[in-house]
Amino acid sequence: TRFEKALSLKPDFADAHNNLGLALMEQGKVEQAIDCYQRAISIQPDYAEALNNLGIALLNLGYLEDSVINLQKAIAIKPEFDEVYFNLGNTLKKQGSIEEAVRNYRRAIDINPNLSNAHNNLGTALKELGFFDEAETSYSKALAIQPELAEAHNNFGILLKEKGQYDDAKERYLKALSIKPDYAEAYFNLGTTNNDQGYADEGIKHAEIALSYKPEKVSWRIKKALFFPVIPQSEEDIQTRRDTLTQNIAALTNENLSVSDPALDIGITNFYLAYHNYNDRSLLQDIAQLHIKSCPELAYEAQHCQPERREKKDILRIGFLSFLFREHTVGKLMRGIIEHFSRDLFEVIIFRFGGNKDPMSEAIDQAADKVITLNENLEKDRQVIEGEALDILFYPDIGMDPYTYFLSFARLAPVQAVTIGHAETSGVPSIDYFLSSEMTEPMDASDHYSENLIKLRYMPTYYFKPEGAEEPFIRSDYGLPEGVRLYVYPQSLFKVHPNFDPVLGELLRRDPDGRLILIDDHEDGYWKRLLYERFKGVFPDVIDNVIFISRMSYTKFLGLLNLADAILDNPYLSGMNSGLEALGIGAPIVAWPGKYCRGRWVAACYKQMGLSDLVATDEDSYLTLALRLAQDIDFKRQMQTDIN
Numbered sequence: 174t175r176f177e178k179a180l181s182l183k184p185d186f187a188d189a190h191n192n193l194g195l196a197l198m199e200q201g202k203v204e205q206a207i208d209c210y211q212r213a214i215s216i217q218p219d220y221a222e223a224l225n226n227l228g229i230a231l232l233n234l235g236y237l238e239d240s241v242i243n244l245q246k247a248i249a250i251k252p253e254f255d256e257v258y259f260n261l262g263n264t265l266k267k268q269g270s271i272e273e274a275v276r277n278y279r280r281a282i283d284i285n286p287n288l289s290n291a292h293n294n295l296g297t298a299l300k301e302l303g304f305f306d307e308a309e310t311s312y313s314k315a316l317a318i319q320p321e322l323a324e325a326h327n328n329f330g331i332l333l334k335e336k337g338q339y340d341d342a343k344e345r346y347l348k349a350l351s352i353k354p355d356y357a358e359a360y361f362n363l364g365t366t367n368n369d370q371g372y373a374d375e376g377i378k379h380a381e382i383a384l385s386y387k388p389e390k391v392s393w394r395i396k397k398a399l400f401f402p403v404i405p406q407s408e409e410d411i412q413t414r415r416d417t418l419t420q421n422i423a424a425l426t427n428e429n430l431s432v433s434d435p436a437l438d439i440g441i442t443n444f445y446l447a448y449h450n451y452n453d454r455s456l457l458q459d460i461a462q463l464h465i466k467s468c469p470e471l472a473y474e475a476q477h478c479q480p481e482r483r484e485k486k487d488i489l490r491i492g493f494l495s496f497l498f499r500e501h502t503v504g505k506l507m508r509g510i511i512e513h514f515s516r517d518l519f520e521v522i523i524f525r526f527g528g529n530k531d532p533m534s535e536a537i538d539q540a541a542d543k544v545i546t547l548n549e550n551l552e553k554d555r556q557v558i559e560g561e562a563l564d565i566l567f568y569p570d571i572g573m574d575p576y577t578y579f580l581s582f583a584r585l586a587p588v589q590a591v592t593i594g595h596a597e598t599s600g601v602p603s604i605d606y607f608l609s610s611e612m613t614e615p616m617d618a619s620d621h622y623s624e625n626l627i628k629l630r631y632m633p634t635y636y637f638k639p640e641g642a643e644e645p646f647i648r649s650d651y652g653l654p655e656g657v658r659l660y661v662y663p664q665s666l667f668k669v670h671p672n673f674d675p676v677l678g679e680l681l682r683r684d685p686d687g688r689l690i691l692i693d694d695h696e697d698g699y700w701k702r703l704l705y706e707r708f709k710g711v712f713p714d715v716i717d718n719v720i721f722i723s724r725m726s727y728t729k730f731l732g733l734l735n736l737a738d739a740i741l742d743n744p745y746l747s748g749m750n751s752g753l754e755a756l757g758i759g760a761p762i763v764a765w766p767g768k769y770c771r772g773r774w775v776a777a778c779y780k781q782m783g784l785s786d787l788v789a790t791d792e793d794s795y796l797t798l799a800l801r802l803a804q805d806i807d808f809k810r811q812m813q814t815d816i817n
Contacts, residue, residue, distance in 0.1 A: 187217040194226055198233075206230050221251035225260060232264050240264045255284040259291045266298055269550040274298045289319035293328060300332050301549075303528040308332055323353040327362060334366050337695060342366050357386035361393055364400075370699040371403040373414075391430045391467065392438035398425060399460075401445050403667045404703035411449050411671070415456070422459050430467040436551055436579040439464075442572050447597040447771060448668055450745045457600025458623050464582065465602075471551075471582035472603065475559040478584050489564040492586065493541075494524040495594065496574040499534040500727075502750035503594040507569045508533060509635025512540035522561060526576075549576055551583075558585045570594025571601065591624065592633050596749065596771035598622040608633050612777035613770045621769060631781055639731055639757045646732030651722050653690070653736075658803045661690045661737035663730070663751040666700045670745035671707065676792055677741075678712025681719075684800055689719045690737070692730075734760040738803035743767075744795075747774035756782075761812040763799045765789040784815055 194209030210227035214220055224247035231240035244261040247254060262277035278295035281288055296311030312329040315322055330345030343366055349359040361383035368376030380397040384390060398421040405411045432438055443460055446453050465472050476482060493511060497503035514521050523541040525534070526549060538544045545561070547554045558566070566586035571578055572595040581589070581601050590606040591599055598607060600623050607624040610632050619626045648655060660680060662669070669677075669691075681687055694700035701721050709716045725733070734740060734755045742748055744767035748755075752775040755762050764787055766776035776788050787802065789795035802809055 185216050187213040187220055187223065190216065191220065191223045191226060194223070194230070198226075198230060203230050203233050207234075219250050221247040221254055221257070224250070225254065225257045228257070228264065229260055232260070232267065237264055237268050241268075253284055255281045255288055255291075258284070259288060259294070262291070262294060262298070266294070269548060269553060271298050271301050275302070287318050289315045289322055289325070292318065293322060293325040296325070296332070297328050300328075300335070305332060305336060321352050323349040323356055323359070326352070327356065327359045330359070330362055330366075334362070334369070339366055339370050339699070355386050357383045357390070360386070361390075364397070368400045369403075371703050372699075373400045373402040376400045392432045392435070395425060395430070395432065395435075395463065395467065396439045396441050398422060399439075399441050399443065403445060404700055404707065405449075405671060406707055407671045415446075415449065415451065419456060419459070422456070422463055426459070426463045426466060432464075432467045434551060435464055435468050435471065436549075436576045439579075440575045442575050442578045443600075444572055444595070445667065447572070447595065448670065448746050450670055450672070450768060450772070452621050452769070454598050454600065454621055454623055457598055458602075459600075461582070461600040461602065461623075464579070471579060472584070473555050473582075474584040475555070475586070477559070477562045478587050483587055486564065488520055489518060490520045490522060490561065491565040491567060492522045492524055492558065492561060492563045493567050493569065494547075494558075494577065494580075495569045496526050496577055497570060497594065498523065498525050498537045500531045501533075503569050503573065504533045504537060505636065505750060505753075506594060506634040508537050508540065509637060510633075511537055513635055516542070522563070524558065551580060554580060555583050555585060564588065565590065567592070568594075568599075568604070571599040571604065572597055590627075593749065593770075596769075596774075598624060609770055610777060612780050613773045615768065615770075615773075618770065632777060634753075636753050636757065639754050641728035641731055644728050644732060646729060646736060648736065650729065651725075651733060651736075653720065653722070654688070656686070658684060658687045658738040659690050659736060660684075660687050660739050660741055660799065660803060661733060662741045662743070663692065663734060663755070664743065664746070664748050666691060666694050666704050668743060668746040669704060670743065673743055673745055674708060674711040676795065678708070678715060679792075680741075680796055680799055681712065681715035683796060684803065685718075687718065687803065690733075691719070691721050692725075693721045693723050695724055730754075731758055734758060738809075739763060739799050741799060742775045744772045747772050747776070749774045752778060756816055759813050759817040761787055761802055761809060761816060763787050763789065763795060763802055765791075765795045782816070786815070787812060 190213035194206040197206040213223040228240045228244035247257045258277045258281035262274040266274035281291040292315035296308040299308040315325040326349035330342040333342035346363040364376040364379030522543045563586035568591040592608040611628045740762040744765040764775040766773040
């Protein structure tokens with residue numbers, strides 16, 4: 174090349190070494206480029222541009238600390254060099270130092286307000302910190318400067334998806350693809366968004382297009398295999414897709430795959446499997462083994478967990494770890510346990526994550542002896558938790574959130590346990606025990622868990638009576654008609670199993686004045702439309718008696734439970750939190766215990782209360798009880814009295 178020719182004539186020509194490095198970088202020859210930059214710097218130690226380029230090259234190879242050192246040298250030489258601050262921000266973000274990255278992106282923008290890539294990357298960093306409005310402003314500024322910046326449209330789409338604006342997100346991905354038709358990341362994000370809306374087949378199609386451009390993206394292949402309909406169309410649909418999933422997991426496990434950070438690169442759990450009414454133990458264990466094989470670092474073991482390092486203590490240190498220590502089912506189930514845990518025997522440490530502050534999170538924090546905020550970086554968080562030298566690490570839920578799912582693979586305490594926050598086995602080999610109850614578990618329950626099953630005498634929760642149930646609401650507050658009976662199903666729409674559809678249809682046939690009331694989803698109504706179409710195929714004759722109402726405040730939800738003529742439970746997925754809330758305000762529920770623990774919560778509550786009048790044994794008794802509760806006011810009043 175002309176640079177090599179120039180260097181043959183003048184070997185100490187620093188600019189030529191630097192420019193040759195740039196040419197080699199474009200060819201993907203990063204290590205050779207690094208040699209060129211280093212030669213340029215050895216000739217001219219204050220060569221800020223070469224130090225900046227060296228920092229970029231080192232970042233590309235993953236040498237993050239060395240990248241930071243060289244970029245900081247460049248800044249010391251040339252403090253107004255906007256590009257260096259931008260590149261330093263990228264390196265710090267890669268290290269997980271997001272706040273430092275933000276400061277450097279902002280410094281780059283202060284120097285050069287028209288640096289569109291800095292606005293774009295600032296938006297992504299702010300999103301990771303939970304500042305969604307500021308992130309949206311940054312993306313908008315990037316696109317005002319450079320409207321055809323495909324990366325900014327794609328990142329804007331990711332933000333909109335996280336805000337629940339799915340159609341707007343898809344428009345951004347499609348705009349990015351119109352600018353850059355081979356943009357694999359935009360295709361994959363489009364696929365993920367379709368899957369989250371409930372359109373798994375569309376999601377798989379777009380994921381496959383993405384992989385046609387980047388077949389080396391192993392994490393995308395694994396994530397695509399885990400795509401599953403939110404609202405399955407039938408029992409046969411469930412079985413077919415589960416069979417496909419089993420085959421895909423086996424095939425992927427047989428390959429020599431490598432994923433550096435599953436929490437970041439895969440970021441999906443097996444959440445919806447729990448709602449299929451199958452024993453998921455083997456499947457979840459197989460999925461866990463795939464993750465461990467593709468990322469052995471997941472199975473990290475803290476040094477103090479080794480038998481020879483364990484110490485005998487008078488006070489044991491127990492850590493509770495969840496993303497959901499807030500106004501959420503998990504927070505409600507765990508607050509009382511944390512508050513009343515014996516301090517004579519235990520020191521209680523809460524591990525939580527940033528954001529999501531509310532009265533519940535504050536109450537949980539106040540109940541703990543120590544609160545530690547984690548970073549959402551697997552390596553850093555493992556070190557933080559290891560530093561506490563826990564004796565027991567307790568996960569209230571595994572499978573609700575992708576990050577805590579992948580964190581749970583590490584051995585960070587000699588004893589690790591999970592409980593009912595997600596009423597499903599984890600399949601994770603590092604989890605020793607599953608805490609459940611004699612009240613909820615069937616005779617063959619041990620076969621349902623990869624963990625050792627511990628059956629407590631009572632339900633494994635300490636639940637506070639709901640507050641705000643006294644506020645009066647009337648039907649018009651919900652847009653509900655007068656002169657009909659309200660059969661309220663208060664759970665999320667994805668919990669309605671296809672095999673439960675005929676039961677609901679028959680209920681509406683037996684009570685022509687009855688209306689089935691369901692609460693709309695928070696996914697722009699996509700789940701509602703899918704469920705409605707499924708219902709219409711099963712009971713078209715009474716489909717007009719199904720009413721979906723908008724999501725509502727907590728106190729208004731309690732008001733709906735009070736207004737219901739009958740509250741319906743589901744044998745395939747019983748209402749754990751909604752059941753406790755209803756019973757907590759004295760609202761009767763018709764229960765029908767199912768095959769697995771997750772279908773037996775309300776029946777278990779009745780059992781613990783010593784009540785059985787509203788517990789069905791089959792479909793006919795379930796329908797009979799629902800109709801009686803809604804139509805016989807004296808019976809309902811007696812049930813309310815018994816519950817209270």
